[in-house]
Amino acid sequence: MATLEVPIPVVPIEPKVDKEHPMKCVEWHGKKSVRVNTARPSPLITHPGDAIIRVTSTSICGSDLHLFLGFMPGMKAGDIVGHEFMGVVHDVGDDVKGFGKGDRVVAAFDIACGDCFFCNKLKLFTCCDRTNPSKEEEKLYGDRTAGFFGYSHLTGGWPGGQAEYVRVPLADMNLLKVPEDMPDEKLLFLSDILPTAWHANELGEVGPGDNVAIWGAGPVGILSAHVANFRGAGNVFLIDEFDYRLEHAKSRMPFVKPINFKKEKVYDIIRKDLPYGPDVGIDAVGMHYAHSMLNRMEIAVGLETDTPEVLNEIIYTVRKGGRISIIGAYGGYVNHLNVGAFMEKSLTMRGGQTPCQSYWPKLLEMVKNGELDPTIVVTHEGSLEQSTHFYQIFNDKQDGCIKVVMHP
Template sequence: MKALCWQGMNRLSVERVPDPGILNAQDAVVKVRLSTTCGSDLHLLGGYIPAMRAGDVIGHEFLGEIVEIGPEVRKHRVGDRVVVCSSIGCGRCWYCSHDLWSLCDNSNPDPEVAQTLLGYEPGGVYGYSHAMGGFKGGHAEYVRVPFADHGAFPVPDGVDDQSALFASDAAPAGWMGAHLGGVGPGDVVAVWGCGAVGQMAARAATLLGADRVIAIDRHPERLAMVERHIGAEAIDYSGTDVDAELRERTGGRGPDVCIEAVGMEADSVGPQQMYDQVKQQLRLEVDRPVAVREAVRACRKGGSVFVLGAFSGTVDRFPLGAMMNKGLTVRSARQHGQRYIPMLLRLMAKGELVTSHLATHSMPLDEAPGGYDLFRARKDGCVRAVFRPES
């Protein structure tokens, strides 16, 4: 089959790789109809995620049709149209039973790598390094789906493929940030990043009752998109002091909930950008945490900060004093999609959650390396590139 393979830093190619098959009784094989890029994939290209090997198939957001099931799969049949959660959970360990699906104890078959890096191993992820299990990713014609009863979700008839695709990762990640960040009626919420996950976090905050949602980015087309499709206010951080602007918009108090949806390669303006870039390139710090710093400093006293962006290691100049003295609640997680995906698909079916606008560019899988170039450089207003294995 065809698949998009990581070949080294900033090198991708479409190659022929072996077709997947049933390895365990709870597996399914899905024929991919659509897959999409994600900002966290760019960290793979930049060489910031360890334990990648040449030839690894990448991509963790995909939708397709089940073509084969193992003997212990109970909830699915061949022919079902399903969206697959990017995080893999077994459904029976302590973490899965407590709705902490991305922390699954049984879905990472190569835990030693992650234990060395992180202290504990998280659950598996499709196409995201051998530290996360070494699973083949979704930018392919077919994908093996372990624990299919817990990771694949039927798409309602009224929801088109392009909309449902974003229930794989972007929509549940954004919803989790708003939900576990504690957004409630009357809150003012600030979201750093207007990519797909940031936009979904902003929409989730509105649906959870926030009085105002303010989104922060520097790309005009993304700021316009979040105003038009999400109904949030927008701040261009390249033209203003974000902290001062947020204080002015909140009567001097600051947002109740701050959601960081940028990750380890966050950009900024001024000396801190050069400081972080130099230290990251020299590997004196692994991640650039400028958006996290801003969120901690901007959040009101006693407020909540949720870190949604992908991080892999250490950061410098974290404002621990501000966090402690302001009495902030700071949480983070890789998305627990199984907890949210069925509900999100129902919202899509009712028209309350719109995601199709995120797919700004669509192309055959054969053109995926160019699609990532477009996505990485944000050319032509690209928010997400979507790939079709069948062209």
């Protein structure tokens, strides 16, 4: 069997650095260990297509908790984390055409070349074939994803955005120029979670009158409900185990029908309102939230990497002929997936990392016009120095924490 040859990335991953001008950044140092380093050399232009961004706002994503808890392979001590960030262009390489010093920009979490088959023809920028040389990911998946900022060496080992400065390669492809007169909080989430919420609805083909059930009331789940309502959905159910998250969502989106799966049987509650079940089920949970003793044991001993519990409940609950959208991050293998029910019920399942660049033009206009308001998820704001505390309360579901914004 022929093996794929891993192409050399179109730009070098390791940046040139300025040791004379250290910066602050958040580094991963093991399971449940993130630290602020105040003496990390700041990045320099390394390739003519680079831009250096002075970060004004960055945030902690639910996907970052997979790293924090040690569920994402390929992490190395000292890796700079974070993939949601925006700021001001500090410097640009000679080949950058669309941006100049002083421009206000949002960066995509995914790093795309714009020229490969997947970027140019399919517009699947998170499947870019030229920005991630990981042989490990190729062995695991049969192919590689694009490179992602701050998200392990499985996705390229690119330094992340929870820092004062970030090098953005292929800047013309991976930056979005944004208005000067809008606050960071309105724009920051164009880096990931707002496009991801839109992508969740795209994968599920949510349209007028569709009944939608969303598993996970974290930031992406809440914004997925917000987007579903904008797209004309009928009933929108939001499922979680924490009342404070459900109450937060309900207070900002009165149309939401919250369900606490620890207190109520999800299938029974939804089928009481919708005898056939919802048209669309969205998985905004992902890999490491195992609840059954069986799945916890199998994960602990390495018999599976992820739990199928949410997917099984969606398969069971969605109507026959319904659609399943997976935007919660999964890393590898699950056991006990109810593939029989999936097949016999004539369901469709789609998933994928979000190609932010595909959605930027329409989403920026919707945010500018007030049609979408991503700030509904923000609960905490502070400095980069508080990141250790913020990671802890976000992971431990303390202090009503749903979304953290940090300002370096």
